[in-house]
Amino acid sequence: MKRTFLAALFAALFTTSGAFAAWPDRPIHLIVPFTPGGNVDVVARIVAQGMSEDLKQTVVVENKPGANAALGAETVARAKPDGYTVLFGTAETHALNPHLRKNLPYDPLKDLPAVGIVDRFAFSLVVAPNIAAKDLREFVAYAKANPGKLNFASWGNGSTSQIAFEQLKQVTGMDLVHVPFQGAAPAIAAVSAGTVQAFIVPLSVAKPQAAGGKVKLLAVTSERREAAAPGVPTAKEEGVPVVISGWHVLAVPAGTPADVMQRLNEALNAANAKPQVKAQLLKAGVQPATSSIQEAQAMVKDEYGRWGEVARKAGLQPQ
Numbered sequence: 514m515k516r517t518f519l520a521a522l523f524a525a526l527f528t529t530s531g532a533f534a535a536w537p538d539r540p541i542h543l544i545v546p547f548t549p550g551g552n553v554d555v556v557a558r559i560v561a562q563g564m565s566e567d568l569k570q571t572v573v574v575e576n577k578p579g580a581n582a583a584l585g586a587e588t589v590a591r592a593k594p595d596g597y598t599v600l601f602g603t604a605e606t607h608a609l610n611p612h613l614r615k616n617l618p619y620d621p622l623k624d625l626p627a628v629g630i631v632d633r634f635a636f637s638l639v640v641a642p643n644i645a646a647k648d649l650r651e652f653v654a655y656a657k658a659n660p661g662k663l664n665f666a667s668w669g670n671g672s673t674s675q676i677a678f679e680q681l682k683q684v685t686g687m688d689l690v691h692v693p694f695q696g697a698a699p700a701i702a703a704v705s706a707g708t709v710q711a712f713i714v715p716l717s718v719a720k721p722q723a724a725g726g727k728v729k730l731l732a733v734t735s736e737r738r739e740a741a742a743p744g745v746p747t748a749k750e751e752g753v754p755v756v757i758s759g760w761h762v763l764a765v766p767a768g769t770p771a772d773v774m775q776r777l778n779e780a781l782n783a784a785n786a787k788p789q790v791k792a793q794l795l796k797a798g799v800q801p802a803t804s805s806i807q808e809a810q811a812m813v814k815d816e817y818g819r820w821g822e823v824a825r826k827a828g829l830q831p832q
Contacts, residue, residue: 536596536772536773536776537568537570537596537597538570539570539597540570540571540572540573540597541564541568541570541571541572541573541596541597541598541599542572542573542575542597542598542599543557543561543572543573543574543575543599543600543601543763544575544577544585544588544589544598544599544600544601545557545574545575545576545577545585545601546576546577546578546579546582546583546584546585546586546600546601546603546605546606547576547578547582547585547603548576548578548696549576551696551697551698552697552715552717552718552797552798553601553603553761554574554576555797556631556632556761556794556797556799557574557601557761558574559790559793559794559797560601560631560781560784560785560790560794561573561574562784562790563783563784563785563787563789563790564777564780564781564783564784566784566787567779567780567783567784568776568780580614581605581609581610581613581614581669581670581671581672582603582605582606582610583605583606583610583614583617583618583619585600585606586600586602586606586607586610586619586621586625587618587619589625589764589765589766590618590619590624590625590766590767591619591766592766593766594765594766594767594768594769594770595769595770595773596765596769596770596773596774596776596777598765598766599628599763599764599765599777600625600763600764600765601631601761601763602621602625602627602761602762602763602764602813603673603759603760603761603762604673604759604760604816604820605671605672605673606621606625606764607621607622607625607627607762607764607813607816607817608621608813608816608817608819608820608821609671609672609673609676609820609824610671611817611821612820612821612824612825612829612831613670613671613824613829613831613832614671614831614832615831615832621764621813621817622813622814622817623767624766624767625764625765625766625767626764626765626767626769626774626806626810627762627763627764627806627809627810627812627813628762628763628764628765628774628775628777628778628781628806628809629762629763629777629778629781629782629802629804629805629806629809630760630761630762630802630803630804630808630809630812631760631761631762631763631781631785631799631801631802632760632761632785632794632799632800632801632802633758633759633760633799633800633802634715634716634717634758634759634760634798634799634800635715635716635733635734635735635739635741635758635759635798636673636674636677636713636714636715636716636733636734636735636757636758636759637713637714637715637716637719637730637731637732637733637734637742637745638652638681638711638712638713638730638731638732638733638734638748639701639704639711639712639713639714639719639722639723639728639729639730639731640652640704640710640711640712640728640729640731641704641705641706641707641709641710641711641728641729642705642707642726642727642728642729643707644710644711644729646729646731647729648731648732648746648751649731649732649746649748649751649752649753650751650752652711652731653685653687653753656685656687656688656689656710656711657685657686657687657688660687660688661688661689661690663689663690663710663711664689664690664691664692664708664709664710664711665678665689665690665691665692665709665710665711665712665713666692666693666694666700666701666703666704666709666711666712667691667692667693667694667700667712667713668693668694668695668696668697668700668714669693669694669695669696670693670832671829672693673759673820674697674700674712674713674714675691675693676820676823676824676827676829677713677734677757678691678711678712678713679823679824679826679827679829680755680757680823680827681713681748681753681755682827683823683826683827684753684754684755685753689710689711692709697714697715697718700712700714701714701718701719701722701727701728704728705722705727705728712728713734713757715759715798716733716739716741716742716745716798717741717797717798717799718798720741720742720798730742730745731745731751732745732746732747732748732750732751732753733745733746733747733748734747734748734755734756734757734758735747735756735757735758736749736756736758738750741795741798760802760812760816761799762809762812762813763777763778763781763809765777774806775806778804778805778806778809782803782804785801785802785803786803
């Protein structure tokens with residue numbers, strides 16, 4: 514009987530440890546809460562490929578756009594917490610939606626813990642080519658001389674592009690009307706056509722448009738000038754103390770085993786350390802990051818508070 518008990522105990526221990534040792538034993542689904550082809554999707558696919566190589570298992574990218582990224586986030590929050598469904602999280606999913614949407618069906622800090630920081634990236638201010646301003650100072654002066662007569666674009670209500678511009682308005686005292694679009698591409702097209710006068714957009718989106726003369730690139734909102742655009746001043750250099758950067762994280766459903774979360778963190782860091790992944794991410798306009806799980810969660814918590822304060826100061830009410 515003693516032998517039978519020991520054999521059963523050994524088998525149970527072997528099975529338990531083997532289950533974790535074997536993870537992942539099937540494809541992992543990376544949920545991107547935005548449409549295919551956009552900057553978020555491009556970055557996610559680069560990272561997914563790098564992680565697939567490290568995990569020796571396919572990481573399948575699935576796009577689930579809608580509700581300012583809340584649809585994709587909810588899908589992951591409700592998924593089985595086994596590490597096989599992962600969210601490509603953004604400021605919208607983790608730092609903005611909780612302050613802008615009533616009855617949000619998930620709590621980002623409790624239900625979608627981050628396992629690692631994917632990247633950080635710069636935002637920039639572009640204006641229509643027919644605006645008579647050669648720099649940010651002149652644009653601010655022009656906008657303040659025409660209160661309520663100019664528009665600014667965003668890629669959706671509650672998006673980082675809208676809230677970042679709201680912060681710019683708060684700091685400068687400008688009064689522009691918000692015009693939301695369904696994505697960055699139609700928004701910047703409207704700026705190029707002059708039907709909307711300004712837009713805060715990732716630098717990677719702004720650069721090619723500015724190079725072609727379709728928009729004027731006035732400033733970046735990073736702490737210092739960007740290596741990808743050394744000739745473009747920071748907003749701080751132009752007398753506007755606004756520092757805004759974007760980021761992406763990987764997040765999982767609450768209750769995911771700690772060792773699985775750690776393995777995902779290691780795979781992300783390993784992917785970002787690969788020269789080919791680094792090169793692709795830099796080309797996509799983002800700076801690959803390395804972090805621990807604790808650092809990622811602390812960053813998300815800080816951003817949750819920071820963006821919430823901007824939204825409150827802008828008078829934006831949950832809808």
